[in-house]
Amino acid sequence: MALAKRIIPCLDCENGRVVKGVKFLNIRDAGDPVEISKRYCDAGADEITFLDITASHEGRETTVDTVRAIASQVFIPLTVGGGIRTLEDIRTMLNAGADKVSINTAAVTNPEFVRQAAQRFGSQCIVVAIDAKKVSGLGEIDRWEIFTHGGRNATGIDVIEWVVRMVKYGAGEILLTSMDRDGTKIGFDLALNKAVSQAVQVPIIASGGVGNLQHLVDGVVEGEADAVLAASIFHFGEFSVDEAKKYMASQGIEVRL
């Protein structure tokens, strides 16, 4: 009897449609988020993460409607991220039926926002999302830095120092994306994931780079992740969530079947 490692399909959505880009470029349409969420849930997804990449204000209202529609049909935890900047944004998403929100850029711009959000809504619903990029050179000790704006802007902030601070401020979970790996299908940055997982007590969701089912196993076993997040391998039908879980179970990982 043990806690299961979680598999979390991620829906990157723009204007109410699921999309997925390779390193945030070449965005491909992958379908209706409500329909896809239901399919994942039926296939045994442990949670759903919904990342909104819509820029316009009108589009944001579509997002709230989509979250509401997913939450009325999918009875597993739902995390919503993308453009969460104010306490009001959090309240809006929780009221629409999200269980957690993920905060990325706004945490970097104003770290106190994370503290306020955790105090107001509880740590259990505050996920801090981190886009990390390796900045150490060959032969140097591994070092990663926080990037924002889809990996374009360097911040100079060390990833390990940052997660420790975010957890101290009340983050209940860390969604860790390797910008070096995102969309590449060559696997998670395992060293990054392990370093972050060992630095803090809260669960870590590994993200960025999944191309096959062994990558999910590696993320848990070598990367010490508590949950693994993937988008494209599920969206385009390469693997089902059910296949992923069965494979993980066959490799000795505790999953919910």
Added chain:
Amino acid sequence: MNKVAVIDYGMGNLHSVAKAVEHVGRELEISTGEVTDVSVTADANIIAAADRVIFPGVGAIRDCMAEINRLNIGQIVEDAIKSKPVLAICVGMQALMQHSEENDGVKCLGFIEGDVRYFGDDHMDKNGHRLKVPHMGWNQVKQTAPHPLWKDIPDNSRFYFVHSYYVHAAGRKKVTGVTNYGVDLAATISDNKLFATQFHPEKSQTAGLTLLKNFLQWDGSTE
């Protein structure tokens, strides 16, 4: 009409609970013809008139207890437990205990004997492997006593948990479900018309929805 009141004392997200109950209510309507009506409310009259009551809760216990005390929710819950089926969820369950270690120690409602304890900063399993806190995700619940709310739910089914503090009940006979996370914790407690869960049935897919469906049909007896 099956009237369900979800007690709203301003703590956290009650929409998930209400939506899940409405969902199973619609399923029951198809099979039984009875309509389920869900109100999210702090109104003592509406709660008193309900057929069954849900007492949820998320967030920190100090803030929860402050609101419970300010809105006289303790009395409302105590009255409800005497007369109709009540389901307490997560911090709602913890609030029923005598005391919680959270927030430097908080006095709780004391309806159930026992206390709420912290997993600890260096929490480990029996093999010495580090366990993350909060206990977040799907864990198995061993049904340690028969109960009408376990109907159609296989033993050791997984439910969704998210908590850093756990219930240690003094009266073991009230514990109807146990989960291990480094320690054996009370996953569910039952006491006459009260059933309490540490996990979130509203987020636990089939197993959780089945439990909610059982609650909507439960007459409050433990036979």
